[in-house]
Amino acid sequence: MGPERNMKTEIAFTLNGFPVSLSVSAHKRLLDVLRYDLGLTGTKEGCGEGECGACTVIVDGRAVNACLYPAPEVDGRRVVTIEGLMDPENELSVIQKTFVQSGAIQCGFCSPGMIMATKALLDENPDPTDEEIRAALLGNLCRCTGYVQIVEAVRLAAEKLEKRR
Numbered sequence: 776m777g778p779e780r781n782m783k784t785e786i787a788f789t790l791n792g793f794p795v796s797l798s799v800s801a802h803k804r805l806l807d808v809l810r811y812d813l814g815l816t817g818t819k820e821g822c823g824e825g826e827c828g829a830c831t832v833i834v835d836g837r838a839v840n841a842c843l844y845p846a847p848e849v850d851g852r853r854v855v856t857i858e859g860l861m862d863p864e865n866e867l868s869v870i871q872k873t874f875v876q877s878g879a880i881q882c883g884f885c886s887p888g889m890i891m892a893t894k895a896l897l898d899e900n901p902d903p904t905d906e907e908i909r910a911a912l913l914g915n916l917c918r919c920t921g922y923v924q925i926v927e928a929v930r931l932a933a934e935k936l937e938k939r940r
Contacts, residue, residue: 781800782800782801783798783799783800783801784798784799784800784801784847784850785797785798786798786799786846786847786849786850787850787851788849788850788851788852788853788854789852789853789854790813790815790854790855790856790859791854791855791856791858791859792859795813797812797813799812799846799847800846801845801847802845803845803846803847804841804842804843804844804845804846805832805834805839805841805844805845805846805848805849805854806818806820806830806841806842806844807846808846808849809832809841809854809856815856815858817856817857817858817887818830818831818832818841818856818857818887818888819884819885819887819888820842821884821885821888821916822842823842824842824843825840825842825843825914826914826916827885827888827915827916828840828885828888828889828892828912828914828915828916829884829885829887829888829915829916830842830888831887831888831889831891831892831914831915832844832854832855832856832857832891833854833855833891833894833895834849834852834853834854835852835853836853836895836898836899837895838891838892838894838895838896838911838914840914855891855894856887856891857887857890857891860890860891860894868894869932869935869936869939870890870893870894870897870928870929870932870936871890873928873929873931873932873935874886874889874890874893874925874928874932876928876931877924877925877927877928877931878920878924879920879924879925879927879928881917881919881920882918882919884918885915885916885917885918885919888915889912889915889917889925892911892912892914892915893911893912893928893929893932895911896908896911896912896929897929897932897933897936901933901936901937901940902933902937903929903933905926905930908926908929908930909922909926912925912926912929
């Protein structure tokens, strides 16, 4: 463990619409900053290797694995976590509601990552095909649902969001 492990860097970024600044170790993962430094525990650690998607967050509009994302790299960027999806009245977002309505949430461990991947997809492609939905969720694993309900939830969210436009 050399001296570089103890190096700190100042970062400032937008988190769920609010400015955040803090000092982090150069080796720290975004997942750890969110969960342990900032107390946002909705982002889950599943595998810690970027294979399961439980830690998916959105950085500058793109779904990323927070377990692989170096915390210093968020400096100057916009980060959205599952906590950032609540509407101003503290209600669940359309995507969160459709996951509940469709039975796409069972044990719930994968749900934050699935929902964040869905948000990134629908922000980029508001009317995806089932094939595009499956491709967007490819990096997110679920042990409970069999994915049918998840695809249905994404499709329903796309329909409901289209009606709001």
